[in-house]
Amino acid sequence: MNIKIIAVGKIKEDYIKSAVREYTKRLTPYYRLTVTEINAEQINDESLRERYKEAEAERIIQQIKPDTYIITLEIQGKMLSSIEFAEKIKEITKSGVNETVFIIGGANGLHRKVSDIANLKLSFSKMTFTHQMMRVILTEQIYRAAKINARENYHR
Numbered sequence: 676m677n678i679k680i681i682a683v684g685k686i687k688e689d690y691i692k693s694a695v696r697e698y699t700k701r702l703t704p705y706y707r708l709t710v711t712e713i714n715a716e717q718i719n720d721e722s723l724r725e726r727y728k729e730a731e732a733e734r735i736i737q738q739i740k741p742d743t744y745i746i747t748l749e750i751q752g753k754m755l756s757s758i759e760f761a762e763k764i765k766e767i768t769k770s771g772v773n774e775t776v777f778i779i780g781g782a783n784g785l786h787r788k789v790s791d792i793a794n795l796k797l798s799f800s801k802m803t804f805t806h807q808m809m810r811v812i813l814t815e816q817i818y819r820a821a822k823i824n825a826r827e828n829y830h831r
Contacts, residue, residue, distance in 0.1 A: 676767070677707045677774040678817060681738050683731050683781030684715040684806045691807045698814035705821035708814070711738050715781040724783060732786035735778060744775045745793045747785055748809060752796035761820035763795070777817075779809050 686692050695710070702708045713734045716727035739745065744767050755763065767775055777797075778789060790796065799812055822829035 676772065677709070678702075679738075679743075679774060679776045680708070680710045680779065680810065680813065681713060681735055681776055682710060682779040682806055682810055683713045683735070683783075685712050686807045686810065688807065691811055694811045695814050698811070698818045701818050702814070702821060705825065706817070708817070710810070713738070713781075716783065718783065725786070728783045728786040729788065731781060731783065732788040735789050736792070739776055739792075740774060742772070742774075744770075744772045744795075745778065746775065746795045746797050747778045747790055747793040748780070748799065748813070749785060749790060749793075749796045750798055750801060750803065752798035754798050754800075757816060757819050758823060760816060761823035764817070764820045765824050777813055779806050779813065781806050 686695065699708050699710075713731060716730050718724060718727055764775075778785065778793075780789075799809070799816075804812065819829060
């Protein structure tokens with residue numbers, strides 16, 4: 676299965692880039708992981724926040740192929756344990772879906788157009804994380820799920 680992460684904004688810190696690269700490399704035997712970065716809109720006028728989010732949403736949606744399983748990361752989404760997350764990945768894989776897309780919003784959040792097309796709205800915490808840190812957390816959890824599903828030592 677192919678896994679794609681669509682993330683609003685770019686990673687600036689080298690240590691975060693390094694961590695994402697490391698987990699992407701570790702995932703190679705299990706999944707093909709790609710990351711697509713969407714340029715974040717700079718809010719110059721707070722009254723236009725929804726318009727900025729909608730512009731980001733249009734660019735996100737353009738990156739999604741038909742028949743893709745879409746998972747958005749949203750603070751109000753469903754919380755899963757690592758084992759439940761691994762089961763969900765296994766279920767998606769067994770369903771014959773060729774690509775699963777995870778969507779990480781930027782500082783503005785996700786527009787409802789993106790949220791509305793999600794097959795699963797997923798939350799990693801009630802806390803707010805930077806989009807850069809979420810990439811590390813997400814790639815590590817995808818790797819952990821792969822190891823759990825392969826019944827290999829990593830998860831405790």
